[in-house]
Amino acid sequence: MTETRPRRTLTNRNSWKTIRTLLRRIKSQSGTSEKSHPEVVWTTCKESSTTTETSTAVSIAEIQAPQVQKALVVARKGEYELRDDFPIPVVGDDEVMIRSYYVGLNPIDWKSVDYNFCLPEFPWVTGREMSGVVAQVGSAVTTFKEGDSVWTSTYYKDVRAGCFQEYVIVPSHTVLPIPSTVSFEAAACLGVAALTAAMTLWKWLGVPIPSTTTDDSEEQWLLIWGGSTVTGQFATQIASLSGIKVITVNSAETKALSEKLGASHVVVRDEKTDEELVDEIRQVTGGRITRAIDLVGTKTASLALDAVSKDAPVAFAPLAMMSSSHVIPENVIVHTVEMKQFVLDKGNVCYTEELGKLLEAGKLILPELHLVEGGLDVVQEGLEMLKKGNMKGKKLVVRM
Structure with a gap:
């Protein structure tokens, strides 16, 4: 491009x-x-x-301004089309138009198309995070100007906000400046993984923000099942900065990665039964896990619940998926993490501000990037790579 x-x-x-x-x-x-x-x-x-x-x-x-743009659209159930004549809508008073430079790819992007959810109508544009340059601002926007380098996290119900198009339009409060410590391409991984990790911990699981952390003599443990996922990487670091001890479940290939990011203990899942994994977690933590995040799926969500404290209050966030038929222990509160709240509730800007402080101070290690060249023409290829899995902790980003 x-x-x-x-x-x-x-x-x-x-x-x-x-x-x-x-x-x-x-x-x-x-x-x-x-x-x-x-x-x-x-x-x-x-x-x-x-x-x-x-x-x-x-x-x-x-x-x-041009009236049309290039976009990768979901034209019908399970089917993409690359179009050169997709309309560019008008920018609202409190909105910002961003010219896309890098787009982060996430499992939700291919899952929503394969399983036909989060698609209000056809044609539709998906894609949840990106970095770029402000191309136009609404009349009420005073915090940004044309030419600013920014990142954003978007909501699937607005087709204008789908990131698989050249120009993305979003509410101004969801637009954030790229910290000086973050590269343009790495900023494309902040809108989903970094923001989800921060809000899950601070908003739903009650982890104190690092700047407000106080000394606590009681040892606190957080379990992250899927520590090498990009969200898991950010969550490990943020929790550790808050004084929480983190135990993660990883493959042998990514054990060193989670240790580098601050995990107190890494359980290697390779060649172990489910019972052995749960036993190791409980032995290491003394059964004192009071917070847990699952980033893998329904089976591991169930195992995570088996590994947490049996008597102390537990906050659990199944970020991948959890069976509705699963019996929840009385001491566990299962939190439904709705990232749409970032877009719908301006009050959640406080979390991006705190995240920005950590990034600007250089306190967070960003994930290794797998950068794909080719723009919208290669997005589908990138999504197929994600579907196959085994990214070994790398974040897949497409250069637009």
Whole structure:
């Protein structure tokens, strides 16, 4: 994708010079971004049919934004289509339009299409996280300007917010500046994994925010089943910074990764029965796990519940899936983590602010990236890679 060229060019060279002059004036009025990134030219121009001096007098009103864009859409049940004529909607007063540069891929992206959920209608655009450059802001937006480097987390019910398109429109409170310690491409993994980990711990499981952590003589344990997942990596670090002891369940290949991120103990699942895994967890923690996160599925959610405390109050977040028929112990509260609350409730901005502080201070190690070139044309290929699994702790990001 060529990011520094306008979508259309003028055949008349004099007219183009005039337009370029006008654009420079606009740019000088809007200021410049502190981050280095390719310039985004947000213009299309009317072609001139003459070469006279009067034909070069092009007004600002004649500089128009493109009306269509390229998008990977779910055209019908279980079927994608790549379209070049997908409409670009108008930006609302309190909304921001972002030109996409990097898109993070997540299991929910392929699962929603394969199992036909979170698709309000067809055609629809999926994709939950991205980083890019502000292309346009609504009249009520004062916190961002065109050219700012940002990241966002989106809600599936707004087709304009689907990240598998060139231009994404989201509420202004869901737009965050990219911290100086985070690369442009790595920022594309913050909208799902990092934010989910932070909100799950701080909002639902009651883990204290690191800046407010107080000394507690009582040992507290958090179980993370699936410690090498990108969400598990962020959760391990955030909990550790809060003084919580973390025990994770991993493969032998990723044991060292979780240890590096602060896990107090890593249970290697390879060649062990379910009973052996639960016994090891309970022996290491003394049966004192009061918080748990499952990132794998229904079977491991059940095993996680077997491993937690039998008498102390327990908060459990089954982030992958949990059977509705499972019997929940009386001392366990199962929290339904709804990340849509980040979009629907502006009060949740406090969590992104705290996450931003940790990132800016360099206290979080970002996941290793598996960067795929090719833009929207390779998103489906990337999703197939995710479906096969065994990413070994890497985060899959597509360069747009």
